[in-house]
Amino acid sequence: MKGKSTKHSRLKLAKYLNEHLCSFGNGFENKVICPTCVKEFDLNSGQRSFTAGHILPEASGGNEWTFLCKDCNSQFGEKQDKWLGEYLNILNNPMGTLLDAKTKSRYISINDKTVNGSISVSDVDGGIDIALPINRNPPGKLESMKFGENLEINFEIPLTLHENEIAVGYITAAYLMWFNEIGYNWVFQSSLDNVRKQILNCNRDIDGAKVIDLPTDKMEMQGVGVIINSGTLYPCCVVVDKLVVFPTPPTVASPTPKNVKFESPCNIEFLNLAVLNFPYLTLFDGYHVVVPNRLRKCPPIPDKLFNIYSEQGKEAGLFSLVNEDMTNLTN
Ligand SMILES: [Zn+2]
Structure with missing residues (x-):
């Protein structure tokens, strides 16, 4: 969803997600599942459980949101x-x-003495300004120092101590963009179990998704896609x-991105996908992209196959899987 979240738009999204969820099997009547902790919430439990989670932080201008508990x-x-x-604001x-x-550190060490002050970039010449207010330091401390x-x-620059949180922020945003x-x-x-662990524990070192710097000339596009590397x-x-980069779907024993x-x-193929109201597999040039292997349906297999080709002019298509033996996909 885009724009401001209101009580009305949150409830509308929750109802929509509930309908979508019901296509995955029985037992989801009046339920919505939080995409990151995968806990179930009752639609009738009121507004308390349903909040709008911004995909990119609202403080840095993010206006797209989705449901989070x-x-x-x-x-x-x-x-x-x-x-x-x-980080994004900078x-x-x-x-x-x-x-x-x-977030700035209030402490500055000058010739091994720690004082309270603030540091900023000068508007005048781009140099560094250091301000040491007398009233923020013990009486006589600044006066006793020899400059x-x-x-x-x-x-210290506090932001540089939080590279882990920044990386997990990117993983969380990417995961929610796919959702x-x-x-x-x-x-x-x-x-994606390990990716959810990364997100919930805020720990990029868990073997889940990987964050890679893009060259500056590749930043104009944004969105979901696939990348093929050494046949995976x-x-x-x-x-x-x-x-x-996310781990490959569960059917394939492949190395994890880490x-x-x-x-x-930068060899990224962006994908045009849509929320379709039934469980389906997604293939790209014969490779598995998305394999929902946790269905409640019996047998627990997706209904349809969404096939995408890299070749120009070859249209993506939806195929029915009713008669196909897909049981090997559900392990
Ligand atoms: Zn949750």
């Missing part, structure tokens, strides 16, 4: 969203530097200046 949303707000938001500002980060020609100045594209077809994949397809997503060196991360 209240717990996930507030947890992300304090961790990944906070630091990704600060990125969005052509003159931005790390010193412009919202000679040679000053050794050290200070916005294809709904629970994305969520019901066991290959990985679902991916471009988020602002990064490429997030252990793969991507030689040409």
Whole structure:
């Protein structure tokens, strides 16, 4: 969803997701599942459980949102969203530097003495301004210091200590962009269990998705896609200046992105997908892209196959899987 979230638009989305969910099997009547913690919530439990989770932090101008449960949303707000938001605000500002980060350290070490002050980039000449207000330091402390020609100045930039939260922020945004594209077809994949662990524990070191820097000339496109590397397809997503690479679907025993060196991360095929109201497999040039293997249906197989080709002029198509033996896809 785009724009401002209101009580009405949140409820509309929850109802829509419930209808979508019901196509995955029985037992989802009046239920909505949070895409990140995969907990079930009752549509009738009122508005408390349904919150609008922004895909990119609202503080950095993100206006696209989706459904998240209240717990996930507030947890992300304090961790990944906070630091990704600060990072994106600097990125969005052509003159931005790390010193412009919202969270600043108040402590500066000058010739090994720690004092309270603030650091900023000078508007006049681009140099660094250091302000040491007397009233923020113990009486007499600043006066007792010798400011000679040679000053050794050290200070911390809090944002640089939160690279983990920034990376998980990108992973969370990419995961939710896929959810916005294809709904629970994305969520019901066991290959994403570790990605959800990364998101919920805010720990990029868990072996799930991988975040790769994009060259600056590749940043104009954004969205979901695939990348094929050494004969393996990985679902991916471009988020602002990064490429997030997800593990391959559960049918294929392939290395996880963490252990793969991507030689040409810019060879991205963007995909045009749509939320279709039934479970379906997605293939790209014969490679599995999305395999929802956690259906409640009996037998637990997707109904349809959505086939996409890289070749120009070859239209993507939807095929019925009713008579096909897809049981090997559900392990
Ligand atoms: Zn949740």
